[in-house]
Amino acid sequence: MRGVAVTGMGLVSAIGNNIVEAHTSLKNGKEGISLPEILKTGLKDLPVGEIKLSNSDISNILQLPDDHSYTRAALIGTLAIKELLSNSGFDNFPEDTGFISGTSIGGIDKTEEHFHNYKDHPEYRKYIQAQHPGFTTEKIAEYFGLKEVVTTISTACSSSANAIMMGARMIESGKLKRVIVGGSDCLTKFTLNGFNSLKILSDQKSKPFDNDRNGLNLGEAAAYIMLEARELIGDKKILGRVSGFGNANDAFHQTASSENGEGAYLAISQAIKKAKLSASEIDFINAHGTGTRNNDLSESVALKRIFGDTVPDFSSTKAFTGHTLGAAGAVEAIFSLLAIQNAEIYPNLNFNSEMAETGLVPVTEFQKKEIRTVLSNSFGFGGNCTSLIFQKDE
Numbered sequence: 001m002r003g004v005a006v007t008g009m010g011l012v013s014a015i016g017n018n019i020v021e022a023h024t025s026l027k028n029g030k031e032g033i034s035l036p037e038i039l040k041t042g043l044k045d046l047p048v049g050e051i052k053l054s055n056s057d058i059s060n061i062l063q064l065p066d067d068h069s070y071t072r073a074a075l076i077g078t079l080a081i082k083e084l085l086s087n088s089g090f091d092n093f094p095e096d097t098g099f100i101s102g103t104s105i106g107g108i109d110k111t112e113e114h115f116h117n118y119k120d121h122p123e124y125r126k127y128i129q130a131q132h133p134g135f136t137t138e139k140i141a142e143y144f145g146l147k148e149v150v151t152t153i154s155t156a157c158s159s160s161a162n163a164i165m166m167g168a169r170m171i172e173s174g175k176l177k178r179v180i181v182g183g184s185d186c187l188t189k190f191t192l193n194g195f196n197s198l199k200i201l202s203d204q205k206s207k208p209f210d211n212d213r214n215g216l217n218l219g220e221a222a223a224y225i226m227l228e229a230r231e232l233i234g235d236k237k238i239l240g241r242v243s244g245f246g247n248a249n250d251a252f253h254q255t256a257s258s259e260n261g262e263g264a265y266l267a268i269s270q271a272i273k274k275a276k277l278s279a280s281e282i283d284f285i286n287a288h289g290t291g292t293r294n295n296d297l298s299e300s301v302a303l304k305r306i307f308g309d310t311v312p313d314f315s316s317t318k319a320f321t322g323h324t325l326g327a328a329g330a331v332e333a334i335f336s337l338l339a340i341q342n343a344e345i346y347p348n349l350n351f352n353s354e355m356a357e358t359g360l361v362p363v364t365e366f367q368k369k370e371i372r373t374v375l376s377n378s379f380g381f382g383g384n385c386t387s388l389i390f391q392k393d394e
C-alpha cells in the first residue's frame with residue numbers, strides 16, 4: 001500500500017493568507033507573532049499569532065450576505081477551503097466529497113461576544129448554537145454544498161490531525177473516495193484567558209525546545225487538504241501521501257503530558273508501524289513543540305525512546321504561527337507536505353540552548369534537503385496524541 005493521495009491544500013494563518021504567502025514566510029524565517037489587534041482582550045501584552053483580516057474583510061472576500069451567521073472559525077475555514085478548491089482541479093466539489101473538520105473551540109468567539117445580549121437582542125440568538133463545535137463545520141459545508149459525509153472532531157490540539165487520520169481510514173476502507181480534512185480555530189477571550197490561567201502562556205515569543213522556554217503563544221488558523229483514493233487520481237499532481245497514522249491516549253492528566261512521553265511514544269510507534277517503515281527511514285520530524293516546559297520535555301523523551309541517540313532532524317513551526325489549537329495538526333501537515341515537495345526544512349525559531357534533560361537540538365536555520373518521509377506530531381489536552389506520516393509520491 002502506497003498510502004492515500006493528497007491532491008489539494010488550502011491555508012490561512014498568521015504567516016500568510018494562502019499557501020504561497022505562508023511558504024515564503026517559512027523560507028525567510030518570517031514569523032507572524034504580534035500583539036492582538038482584532039481580538040478585543042484585556043490581555044493586550046501577550047503575543048499571539050493573529051490573522052490580520054477582520055471578520056468583515058473575510059465576509060467581503062466570500063461575498064456573504066450582511067445577515068450571515070458565520071463565526072470567525074467558520075470564516076477562516078471557508079477561506080482556506082476556497083483556496084483548496086482553486087488548486088484541486090475542480091470548479092465545484094463533486095457530490096461524493098466528504099468533509100471532516102477538527103476544531104477545539106468552534107464558534108465560542110460569537111457566543112462570548114453576544115452572551116449578555118441574547119435577552120434584549122433577538123438578532124444575536126442565531127449564534128447560540130455556535131457554542132457547539134459542529135456549527136463551524138456545518139457552516140463551511142453549507143458554503144460549498146458538501147453533503148456526503150459531514151462530521152466534526154474535537155480532541156483539543158490533535159483535532160485536525162485526527163480528522164486527517166479519520167479521512168485516510170475512510171478512504172482505505174472504501175467508505176469514501178474523496179474527502180476534505182483539516183481544521184479551523186480562531187483566537188478567543190475564552191482560550192486566551194484559559195491558557196493564561198494555566199500559566200503556560202509566554203509574555204515573549206515562544207522558544208520551542210529551548211532550555212529557557214517559558215510558555216506558548218496562542219494562534220489562529222484554518223488548514224485543509226484533499227485526500228483521494230488511487231483510482232480517482234488519473235493525471236492529477238500528487239502532493240504527497242498519508243502512509244501512516246497513530247493515536248493514543250495516556251490519560252495522565254487533564255492538561256499535562258506524561259513525564260515519560262507515553263502517549264506520544266505510542267502514537268509515533270503506531271504511525272511508523274502503519275506505514276511499514278523503520279524508525280531510521282524518517283527523514284524529518286515536524287514536532288508538536290509548543291514551547292511549554294512540560295510538553296517539549298515529554299515529546300523529547302518520547303523521541304529518544306523511539307529513535308535512541310539518532311533522532312532525525314526536527315523542528316517546531318509554532319514559533320511562526322503560534323499554537324493554533326485544533327487547526328495545528330492540519331497546518332503542520334501542510335508544512336510537512338511543503339517540505340517534501342520543495343526539499344526543505346523550516347527552522348525552529350528563537351532557539352538558543354539545548355534542554356539539559358535530553359540535549360536534543362532542533363534545526364535552527366532554513367535548509368535545503370531531500371525529504372521523502374515526514375513524521376508530524378500533534379498532542380492534545382487529556383493526553384490525546386496523534387502522529388501522521390507523509391511520504392513523497394514515488
